[in-house]
Structures are given as C-alpha cells and as structure tokens.
Amino acid sequence: MNADATKIIPCAIYTRKSHTEGLEQEFNSLDAQREAVEKYIESQRGEGLVALPDKYDDGGFTGGNTDRPALQRLMEDVKAGQVGAICVYKVDRLSRSLADFMKLMEVLERHGVSFISVTQHFNTNTSMGRLILNVLLSFAQFEREVISERIRDKIAMTRSKGKNTGGVPPLGYDVVDHKLVANPAEAEAVREIFSRFVECGSTTQVVAELKAKGVRTKAWTTVKGRVRQGKVISKQSLYRMLNNPKYLGQIPHGEKIYPGEHEAIINQDVWDKAHAIFGVNRRERAAVTRPAVPDLLKGILHCGYCGHAMVRSYTKKRSGRTYRYYLCTTAIRQGHAACPVGSIATGEIEAQVTARVRHHLANPVVIGRAAEKARLEADASGIDPETVAKQAVDLESAWEHLFPAEQARLVQLLVQTVHVQNEGLRMAYRESGFAALAGELAVDGAAPPPRPPKGGGGFLEASPLEKEGFSEFVPLRITRRCGRKIIVAVEAPTGGLQRTAAGTTPDGGAASQTSGPNPLVKAIARGFRYREMLDSGQYPSQEAVAAKLGISRSYMSRLIRLTLLAPDIIEAIVTGREPHGLSVDALMQGNYPEDWPGQRVALGFPAAG
Numbered sequence: 001m002n003a004d005a006t007k008i009i010p011c012a013i014y015t016r017k018s019h020t021e022g023l024e025q026e027f028n029s030l031d032a033q034r035e036a037v038e039k040y041i042e043s044q045r046g047e048g049l050v051a052l053p054d055k056y057d058d059g060g061f062t063g064g065n066t067d068r069p070a071l072q073r074l075m076e077d078v079k080a081g082q083v084g085a086i087c088v089y090k091v092d093r094l095s096r097s098l099a100d101f102m103k104l105m106e107v108l109e110r111h112g113v114s115f116i117s118v119t120q121h122f123n124t125n126t127s128m129g130r131l132i133l134n135v136l137l138s139f140a141q142f143e144r145e146v147i148s149e150r151i152r153d154k155i156a157m158t159r160s161k162g163k164n165t166g167g168v169p170p171l172g173y174d175v176v177d178h179k180l181v182a183n184p185a186e187a188e189a190v191r192e193i194f195s196r197f198v199e200c201g202s203t204t205q206v207v208a209e210l211k212a213k214g215v216r217t218k219a220w221t222t223v224k225g226r227v228r229q230g231k232v233i234s235k236q237s238l239y240r241m242l243n244n245p246k247y248l249g250q251i252p253h254g255e256k257i258y259p260g261e262h263e264a265i266i267n268q269d270v271w272d273k274a275h276a277i278f279g280v281n282r283r284e285r286a287a288v289t290r291p292a293v294p295d296l297l298k299g300i301l302h303c304g305y306c307g308h309a310m311v312r313s314y315t316k317k318r319s320g321r322t323y324r325y326y327l328c329t330t331a332i333r334q335g336h337a338a339c340p341v342g343s344i345a346t347g348e349i350e351a352q353v354t355a356r357v358r359h360h361l362a363n364p365v366v367i368g369r370a371a372e373k374a375r376l377e378a379d380a381s382g383i384d385p386e387t388v389a390k391q392a393v394d395l396e397s398a399w400e401h402l403f404p405a406e407q408a409r410l411v412q413l414l415v416q417t418v419h420v421q422n423e424g425l426r427m428a429y430r431e432s433g434f435a436a437l438a439g440e441l442a443v444d445g446a447a448p449p450p451r452p453p454k455g456g457g458g459f460l461e462a463s464p465l466e467k468e469g470f471s472e473f474v475p476l477r478i479t480r481r482c483g484r485k486i487i488v489a490v491e492a493p494t495g496g497l498q499r500t501a502a503g504t505t506p507d508g509g510a511a512s513q514t515s516g517p518n519p520l521v522k523a524i525a526r527g528f529r530y531r532e533m534l535d536s537g538q539y540p541s542q543e544a545v546a547a548k549l550g551i552s553r554s555y556m557s558r559l560i561r562l563t564l565l566a567p568d569i570i571e572a573i574v575t576g577r578e579p580h581g582l583s584v585d586a587l588m589q590g591n592y593p594e595d596w597p598g599q600r601v602a603l604g605f606p607a608a609g
Helices: 029-043 069-079 098-110 127-160 184-200 203-213 235-242 268-286 329-334 346-361 364-378 385-397 404-414 431-444 519-535 542-549 553-564 567-574 584-589 596-603
Strands: 009-017 049-051 056-059 085-088 114-117 173-176 179-182 250-253 256-259 301-303 310-316 322-328 343-345 415-421 424-429 470-475 477-481 484-488
Touching: 009 029, 009 069, 029 049, 029 056, 029 085, 049 085, 056 069, 069 098, 098 114, 127 250, 127 256, 184 203, 184 235, 184 268, 203 235, 203 329, 235 268, 235 329, 301 310, 310 329, 322 329, 322 346, 343 346, 346 364, 346 385, 346 404, 346 415, 346 424, 346 470, 346 567, 364 385, 364 431, 385 431, 404 415, 404 431, 424 431, 519 542, 519 553, 519 567, 519 584, 542 553, 553 584, 567 596
Parallel strands: 009 049, 009 056, 009 085, 085 114, 301 415
Antiparallel strands: 173 179, 250 256, 310 322, 322 343, 415 424, 424 470, 477 484
16 A cells, blocks of 8 residues: 555554663663564554654553553543554553553543554454453453562561561661661650650650650651651651551561561560550540531531641540540641640530521521522522521521431531631631522422512612622630630620621621620620639639639639530520520529539520420
C-alpha cells in the first residue's frame, strides 16, 4: 500500500521501569525500550505509523496500579484525540494488573486507539491480537502476584530471625548497616516518656509536656538522601510509641512477636506498668455506653480559634458519673494546652444553639421571607408566607415534644456552622435550609389564603434572607468548671440574624447591639464567677473569697448555688422565658431540691422534653 494513501496513525511510545536503579546512566532501560519501539514504528511506516515526539516515561513506578504521572498524561492525550496508537516494548510495561489493563483498554476502544506490543507481535486491531493480549496479561498478573508472595515470605523469614526489614526507624534507634542501633540521646528521651506516662497515666499530659520541651518524632534521612524532619508528637504517635515492641528488643510481624537482634531500651517492668494503665483505661471506656441520641451538632461545630472540627466524646469518673462533651480535634492530637477552647459540655452548647434556632423559627420576618423565596424558586403559588410563618411558630412551641432525631435534623438543616470562642458563638445559617423548611411547612399546613400583593409590607420587609452569608454573634461567657467548659449567658442577644457585610438585623436594630442582662441573669453570672474563683485554687477557703469580694460568705454561697440549676432552667432565664414572677430572691432562698426534675416543678418550669 502506498504510504501517501495510508492514514497517518500517531503513535505514543510508553516506557516504564519499576526501580530507579540505573536510571542515572546516560543510556538506561527506558532509552532501550524507546529505541526498540521506534525501530518497530519505522519498519511499519508503510502502514501509516508515525512516532510522536512526546516522551511518556515512568521511571521508578510499579505496574501494579495506574498511579503513574506519565501514564496519566498519556491517557489525557488519548481523550484529547492526539494519539492513534500506544506502543510499548512489552505488555507488562503498561500494566501488570488484569483489572487495570481492561479499564485502560475500555478507554482506548472508546476513543479508537489501538495498543501494540512490539516484541510480542500483536495488535489489538485484530481478534487474534486481543486473544494474545489477554493470555499475556494473565501471565503478567500471575508473575506480579508470585513476586509479591515471594517478597512477603522473605520479609516474614527475615523478621522471624529478629532482623530489621527497613522502614522509618523508631525514635531511639538509628539504622546502621541495615540494623537497628540504639541512639543514646534519643533512647534516654524514650525512657523518660515511658516513665512519665507510668507516673501520670495520661497521654494528654505527656503530649503537652513533650511539646513544651520541644521533643519531636524521629528525624532521619532516606536512602535517596531526602531529609525527613521530625514532627510534633501527637497522641496518636505517642500511642504507637508506647505500643512498639521494638523498644523491648523485639521484632513484630503481623500478630507474632520475635526476639530481635537489636538492643532493648525499655525494660519489661516499665513496659508492663504502662500497659496495665492502658488496660484500666480500656475497661473504663468500655463501661461507658454511647448515647442513643444523635449528634445534634455533628459536622457543624468548630473551634473558633484553630478552625478545626469539634467531635462528641465522653468520659466516666470514678464516681460512676458520665460526662459528655464536644472536643476540639487539635486538643485530641496535641492536648488541651494547644487549644483555648479544648472541650465544652454537650448539654450547654447544644442548648444554646437550639435556643437560637427556636428563636428564628418564631420570627415571622425570617420564615416569611424564606417562604417567599421558596415560592419564587419553585414557582409554587400554594406556598403562602404568612401561613408558613404561623406553622413555624407552632413548630417552635412543640419543639420539646419532637423526637431527638427530628430536632437534630432541623438543626442540621438550618445551621451551617457554629464557631466556639470563649467570648461567645459565631453562628452561620443556611438560607437554602430555611427555604426548604418553609416548603415542608407549606405542604403540611392548611390551605393558604389568597396571595398578598407583590412588594407588600408587613413581615416581608427588612428580611436578611436575600443573599447567602448571614450570621450572628451570640455573646456568652464560657468558663471552666470541674474540668469542663461551661457556657454562662451574661447577655441576652437580640436574636436577629445579622448580615455579614451590611450589619442590620431583621428586627431593624444594629447587628452588634444586645439588650442588657436582667437581674436573674446577673445573679447567675455572679454565681459562676464566684465558683470560678473558688475552683481556681488561688484562695484557701470560701471565707477568703468572700473577703476578697467584700461580701458575706452566706450571700456568696447562695449565689454559687444558682450554678447547680438545671441547664434548661438557666437557658430559659437567659432567653427571657422564665415563669412570670420569678425573682432573684426566690432563687437565692433555695427552696428547691438539688435534682433537676424537682427544680423544674418547684420553680414553675416545664418538664424537659
């Protein structure tokens, strides 16, 4: 056939080598593969084959997967229509995995690209070529699996003899002639870490002390000369260190432990004491059952300082009482000293967020505008904003009777993020969530009245739900009591969503203004302040605190007793929903029991839902 009449087929030459050994040579394995393929393409010029100038070379990459830069670039060029055929020296240069190869072939067939192996003499344009390809590829995968098994068996045999098989050496050891050799300075640091953990029994405390001293994980240099700097020791890395049998002079392999040929730097007695502490902690954690109530703030609660997520956790004291709280992930990794927030009691933070959600549900300005937006976007004339707003008020009134799962769903629907700081909460809301809720209420509600005139006034005016990005700052005082962060409301916010840029609320006031605290809120805030002074340990007795404040001990004790009120009672007082006629004198007289249900009955508060 005449070459001029033959269709030109641009051929991409792909080369690969599993190891980097020898690639630094002037003429290496990749060059040899490419030269052989070029000669084949030149011999087939009569068939229209022409080699592309671009090089697709993957040196030091395994054929067991497709995570190779040159291969990925080649497949992008295939999809762009720049390649007519892919030529390789042998089929296993492209892939040693039958599954991966079939996926690659699907892409090639979809774009009309053929595959050619120049030393095995087949072309996927023919049925015989495809049959030979499948046979050769099956053998290539078999060879790869045999090699893997051989390597695993070699590692198992090497470790059974107590020898090091590579990898990052643990802190306390260096690698000399492929053997672990104790590093005197690092070994002493490891012994101090074990001893300190045995003394205090707390990984959190040990991590904080190591960070203060500047102790870091192992710094080492790879075979290729790359320097790996040590990192700050986290709780996870400390757990791995305290459970590494190499410090006992042993070599682990799977579930088996073998005597190692290296020196032990931790004696068996210290090791046993450390792991006895782990056993006690595991039993105590196992005795604490996780709550059936769904995480109300899962995925939306964040630390206001480091920005990391806060996750729900729990602990059980020796008294048998269980405490549940949200914990910053920075504090989990590096200890509480690394984060100003650390942890915060679950009940208190969830009560504050729920109170703000309920406030906005009862706000006809917010819900009315959300219903209007839902009607316009869905082109649904059956959605009436005023009726939906009334439905939302009914929903807020029935909040205590909702299942916890439904309460969690509504909070997740309406609240985008909550950032916790010691000065308060920064809450961002989902405009789309309010619109979705308005649509739900419209479906569940009664038949709507006639649609009001477009552009009418009333509750549709001055609403913030016109753009994305609305938030509010809830000023609170967050203090630590009994090791937990406790929220104390010192100011009652106006409750309006505030526009992040413009600075106005749907209630018509300034976004940053808040109303002053009432006497009940002042009394509770003073009680928490006095308790904080007592818990600080700076004063030897209550009399000393009272003398410092210039008040009587009995007056101070009565105020401190207010901190023992049920969280929902404190939340109701802060948000102005306390029973009519409740006074500071009535609270300070203390004519109510210590148990929370009894407090609600004695003070006239509704029972908790």
